[in-house]
Amino acid sequence: xxxxxxxxxxxxxxxxxxxxxxxxxxxxxxxxxxxxxxxxxxxxxxxxxxxxxxxxxxxxxxxxxxxxxxxxxxxxxxxxxxxxxxxxxxxxxxxxxxxxxxxxxxxxxxxxxxxxxxxxxxxxxxxxxxxxxxxxxxxxxxxxxxxxxxxxxxxxxxxxxxxxxxxxxxxxxxxxxxxxxxxxxxxxxxxxxxxx
Numbered sequence: 001x002x003x004x005x006x007x008x009x010x011x012x013x014x015x016x017x018x019x020x021x022x023x024x025x026x027x028x029x030x031x032x033x034x035x036x037x038x039x040x041x042x043x044x045x046x047x048x049x050x051x052x053x054x055x056x057x058x059x060x061x062x063x064x065x066x067x068x069x070x071x072x073x074x075x076x077x078x079x080x081x082x083x084x085x086x087x088x089x090x091x092x093x094x095x096x097x098x099x100x101x102x103x104x105x106x107x108x109x110x111x112x113x114x115x116x117x118x119x120x121x122x123x124x125x126x127x128x129x130x131x132x133x134x135x136x137x138x139x140x141x142x143x144x145x146x147x148x149x150x151x152x153x154x155x156x157x158x159x160x161x162x163x164x165x166x167x168x169x170x171x172x173x174x175x176x177x178x179x180x181x182x183x184x185x186x187x188x189x190x191x192x193x194x195x196x
Contacts, residue, residue: 017091019052028083032076034069046082050127052089053082057111057127064129092121094157101163103150107142110135114150116157126153143169 004013011018027049033039043063050056062078071079094101095118105114113127126149130137134145147165151158 012093015093015095017093019049019086019089024049024086028087032071032079036067036069039063039066039069039071042079046086049086049089051125052091053085054115054122054125055106055111055113055127056082056085056125057129058108058113059085061110061129090122091125092118092123094118094123101158101161102166103147103154103158103163104166105143105146105150106168107139107146112142112146112149114146114153116150116154123157124154126150140169140171143167143172147172 004011006012006020006022009020009023011020027045030042030045033042043060046053046056046060053059059078059082062075063082066075099118101123102117103114104117106112111127111129114125115122116124116126128149130142130145134142137145147167151165
């Protein structure tokens with residue numbers, strides 16, 4: 001008989017899922033960090049809420065690599081942008097009427113990210129920084145990695161459903177070329193087999 005319910009750190013209202021405002025409030029009101037240890041704590045808090053922030057890894061990168069205190073204007077802006085994204089974070093609960101799911105993936109020099117959407121509304125976000133080995137890969141392989149990891153991350157949503165993957169890299173179609181061999185292609189083939 002309620003329109004809204006707060007449970008286990010989430011607020012559910014009319015098919016929208018948001019982080020519990022009471023739990024997010026301390027993160028939004030925390031003061032600007034003045035030492036590396038405080039900054040590490042702040043970045044860790046945003047990492048906890050990464051599923052709510054699109055491209056969280058990429059947006060956090062300037063803060064992770066910060067070395068000078070007090071923080072400069074660019075870093076303060078990055079911190080404020082993360083707070084704004086978290087304060088307006090809303091995901092849509094998946095509609096079981098089998099509306100099509102669309103995964104949008106992207107890769108930058110330093111990170112990969114993806115969003116899962118249904119009816120043009122976000123259902124889930126994923127992002128992570130690339131490791132040292134992955135940083136040396138070509139942009140096409142980074143894009144392919146983003147696709148493979150997104151499908152792996154959301155297997156529980158995608159299993160048994162038709163879905164579309166959208167990428168801004170046309171050359172990523174090499175994954176389906178039988179003459180081309182790579183670790184990423186082998187991983188994507190294993191995922192495709194597992195989803196059948």
